[in-house]
Amino acid sequence: MLTERQNKILKLIVEKYIKNPIPVGSKVISKAINCSSATVRNEMGELEKQGLLEKTHTSSGRVPSEAGYRYYVDNLMELKKMNGEDMLKLQMVFRNQQLALSDVITKSLQVISDMMNYTTVVLGSKSHENLLKKVEVIPIDDENLTVIIVTDKGHVEHKTIKLKDVSLEEVEKTVSLINNLISGTPIDEVGKKLEFEIKPIIGNYVKQHEQLYNVFYHVFTDFTNQEINVMGRNKMLEQPEFSTNIEKIKNVFNKLDEREILSNIEEDDDNNIKVYIGNENNIDSDVTVIQTKFKKGNEEGTIAIIGPKRMEYDRVVGLLDYMKKNIER
Amino acid sequence: MLTERQNKILKLIVEKYIKNPIPVGSKVISKAINCSSATVRNEMGELEKQGLLEKTHTSSGRVPSEAGYRYYVDNLMELKKMNGEDMLKLQMVFRNQQLALSDVITKSLQVISDMMNYTTVVLGSKSHENLLKKVEVIPIDDENLTVIIVTDKGHVEHKTIKLKDVSLEEVEKTVSLINNLISGTPIDEVGKKLEFEIKPIIGNYVKQHEQLYNVFYHVFTDFTNQEINVMGRNKMLEQPEFSTNIEKIKNVFNKLDEREILSNIEEDDDNNIKVYIGNENNIDSDVTVIQTKFKKGNEEGTIAIIGPKRMEYDRVVGLLDYMKKNIER
DNA sequence: TTTTAGCACTTTTACTTGACAAGTGCCAAA
DNA sequence: TTTGGCACTTGTCAAGTAAAAGTGCTAAAA
Numbered sequence: 001m002l003t004e005r006q007n008k009i010l011k012l013i014v015e016k017y018i019k020n021p022i023p024v025g026s027k028v029i030s031k032a033i034n035c036s037s038a039t040v041r042n043e044m045g046e047l048e049k050q051g052l053l054e055k056t057h058t059s060s061g062r063v064p065s066e067a068g069y070r071y072y073v074d075n076l077m078e079l080k081k082m083n084g085e086d087m088l089k090l091q092m093v094f095r096n097q098q099l100a101l102s103d104v105i106t107k108s109l110q111v112i113s114d115m116m117n118y119t120t121v122v123l124g125s126k127s128h129e130n131l132l133k134k135v136e137v138i139p140i141d142d143e144n145l146t147v148i149i150v151t152d153k154g155h156v157e158h159k160t161i162k163l164k165d166v167s168l169e170e171v172e173k174t175v176s177l178i179n180n181l182i183s184g185t186p187i188d189e190v191g192k193k194l195e196f197e198i199k200p201i202i203g204n205y206v207k208q209h210e211q212l213y214n215v216f217y218h219v220f221t222d223f224t225n226q227e228i229n230v231m232g233r234n235k236m237l238e239q240p241e242f243s244t245n246i247e248k249i250k251n252v253f254n255k256l257d258e259r260e261i262l263s264n265i266e267e268d269d270d271n272n273i274k275v276y277i278g279n280e281n282n283i284d285s286d287v288t289v290i291q292t293k294f295k296k297g298n299e300e301g302t303i304a305i306i307g308p309k310r311m312e313y314d315r316v317v318g319l320l321d322y323m324k325k326n327i328e329r
Numbered sequence: 330m331l332t333e334r335q336n337k338i339l340k341l342i343v344e345k346y347i348k349n350p351i352p353v354g355s356k357v358i359s360k361a362i363n364c365s366s367a368t369v370r371n372e373m374g375e376l377e378k379q380g381l382l383e384k385t386h387t388s389s390g391r392v393p394s395e396a397g398y399r400y401y402v403d404n405l406m407e408l409k410k411m412n413g414e415d416m417l418k419l420q421m422v423f424r425n426q427q428l429a430l431s432d433v434i435t436k437s438l439q440v441i442s443d444m445m446n447y448t449t450v451v452l453g454s455k456s457h458e459n460l461l462k463k464v465e466v467i468p469i470d471d472e473n474l475t476v477i478i479v480t481d482k483g484h485v486e487h488k489t490i491k492l493k494d495v496s497l498e499e500v501e502k503t504v505s506l507i508n509n510l511i512s513g514t515p516i517d518e519v520g521k522k523l524e525f526e527i528k529p530i531i532g533n534y535v536k537q538h539e540q541l542y543n544v545f546y547h548v549f550t551d552f553t554n555q556e557i558n559v560m561g562r563n564k565m566l567e568q569p570e571f572s573t574n575i576e577k578i579k580n581v582f583n584k585l586d587e588r589e590i591l592s593n594i595e596e597d598d599d600n601n602i603k604v605y606i607g608n609e610n611n612i613d614s615d616v617t618v619i620q621t622k623f624k625k626g627n628e629e630g631t632i633a634i635i636g637p638k639r640m641e642y643d644r645v646v647g648l649l650d651y652m653k654k655n656i657e658r
Numbered sequence: 659t660t661t662t663a664g665c666a667c668t669t670t671t672a673c674t675t676g677a678c679a680a681g682t683g684c685c686a687a688a
Numbered sequence: 689t690t691t692g693g694c695a696c697t698t699g700t701c702a703a704g705t706a707a708a709a710g711t712g713c714t715a716a717a718a
Contacts, residue, residue, distance in 0.1 A: 025711090026711080056669095061711090097491065133469075148477060150475060150477070234579065246573075250566050257563070356680085366691090367690075
């Protein structure tokens with residue numbers, strides 16, 4: 001348990017360091033609270049013993065450790081009211097009545113990325129929560145065929161395929177079978193249903209039924225299991241902790257491209273705003289992910305903001321809170 | 330006009346520098362051709378006077394200038410036969426009979442990006458070359474509606490929109506009007522046709538015709554005017570000329586995200602393989618873009634490979650040539 | 659008991675210095 | 689026309705120095 005003064009000092013150090021990423025010395029702190037630098041040094045030593053602060057070298061000022069950030073977020077941070085300008089920018093997006101919810105979210109996270117210089121992510125609902133709504137087939141020329149799949153959440157995917165020696169009627173018959181028999185099925189179970197419910201039937205009247213079955217099977221299994229939208233990826237380059245370290249950047253950029261890692265973001269089950277600092281997330285030990293789930297009607301998903309550990313926690317949490325409330329009403 | 334020997338020296342320098350990005354001295358060259366380093370130095374001085382070589386400092390070896398690369402590409406480069414391994418990897422993609430052409434191209438450029446460590450780009454045909462094939466509307470819930478647009482090239486886009494106080498029948502009637510009256514129109518002219526051919530008609534029997542018209546108008550004008558696919562963006566970080574220079578990276582990454590810049594790639598009108606070195610392209614003075622158009626049936630587009638000026642020109646040109654030929658037959 | 663002044667100590671950073679390597683330009687001889 | 693040779697330039701690396709920033713600790717003050 002920390003004393004009042006220790007809390008005060010830790011808070012000051014974290015906030016100073018967030019503003020300006022250079023180690024914080026005892027002198028600046030001693031000016032801010034009313035006591036000598038020696039006293040501050042003693043307290044800093046104690047905070048370091050507790051694992052909340054670190055030194056970059058024996059005689060440097062202090063930097064918050066991962067545990068320090070954690071403690072700050074859990075105990076010291078005060079939620080910041082959004083400033084008028086930020087709110088105005090977001091209201092411009094929210095006010096637009098014509099936009100569907102998913103567009104509103106995407107656009108406003110784009111705005112947030114620009115105003116904070118952090119990367120933002122929107123994750124849609126997972127494939128097992130998306131039910132097949134409709135399959136549509138549109139012939140492009142005598143060889144190619146575009147297959148369009150729509151889910152009940154309005155997620156659309158399409159793929160153009162080549163079919164040989166299969167008549168259009170055969171294809172259309174198959175599609176109408178699919179629409180009649182297995183729409184309403186979760187996307188990731190469609191493959192199974194195709195095999196057991198559609199394949200036996202079309203076997204009877206489609207010459208190239210094996211081929212036709214294979215094609216549809218692939219279209220459905222290639223269906224991405226979650227819509228993922230990353231915005232402001234390049235903002236990562238603006239952060240001093242990364243802009244001097246190509247290896248970090250490579251890692252972060254590669255992770256942002258890996259769908260599996262990103263979809264891990266959504267693991268948590270409750271509805272609050274979550275902060276994953278450094279090693280607490282799967283992306284990189286030097287980033288923090290702040291995220292929250294949202295749910296409105298039958299649409300749900302997760303929005304996340306990714307930045308350096310030295311993130312403006314209070315501002316970001318405030319923003320996400322505002323976003324969430326605006327989405328859900 | 331250069332002498333035989335000058336050509337030889339320039340070629341050697343360019344190729345050595347491409348292999349290993351350190352300035353090339355007279356000694357190594359003198360060993361490769363049969364004469365003394367002093368002679369080589371004289372020739373190098375001459376090549377520098379002609380603007381084909383540069384020094385990084387007064388006593389450094391030489392580095393090819395932009396004009397040097399250009400001269401190399403135009404006069405000295407010998408086309409390289411593809412090696413068996415590269416060919417094998419690509420054949421694996423080409424052999425897959427089930428893939429539609431656009432997937433074959435995308436997949437093989439992904440392979441090329443991985444084997445060369447360069448960024449690759451595929452551009453589809455422009456919107457004025459894409460004719461509206463079909464509009465499809467799928468109701469998601471009582472407020473939202475997914476609109477799907479398919480072009481004759483198999484390019485698909487979709488958008489979910491909110492409609493208030495418009496009945497489903499009204500929407501469907503409008504859509505069938507669009508499909509009957511203006512399918513076959515180039516995408517970028519659909520807006521106009523909507524206004525003059527559809528709006529007057531629906532005005533008669535749709536209550537909220539203004540709203541309905543606006544929604545469709547926006548869907549069509551938001552249609553991206555060209556499909557652009559960038560692969561291996563992160564490969565840029567592997568190039569030593571960029572990995573030490575964050576500002577360069579920022580610029581290149583931002584350019585790769587700007588559709589306008591990329592679509593400039595397609596400006597040229599003939600069918601050959603084009604090389605745009607440094608300032609000859611719009612992306613960055615330190616990159617080279619090698620590109621070619623392809624055309625098969627009614628599908629056409631451009632494929633491009635983007636790397637440092639110090640690019641393996643012969644290998645890349647060979648690859649693109651191979652790609653082009655394989656696509657077109 | 660807590661706070662503080664003060665001092666010795668450590669480390670980083672920015673410069674300088676010197677030695678060496680790599681490479682050039684140019685002159686004079688082959 | 690080519691080449692050997694030499695003076696000269698620049699970059700790099702290691703070592704050294706001085707100043708700046710900050711710490712820990714001790715002993716005195718509150």
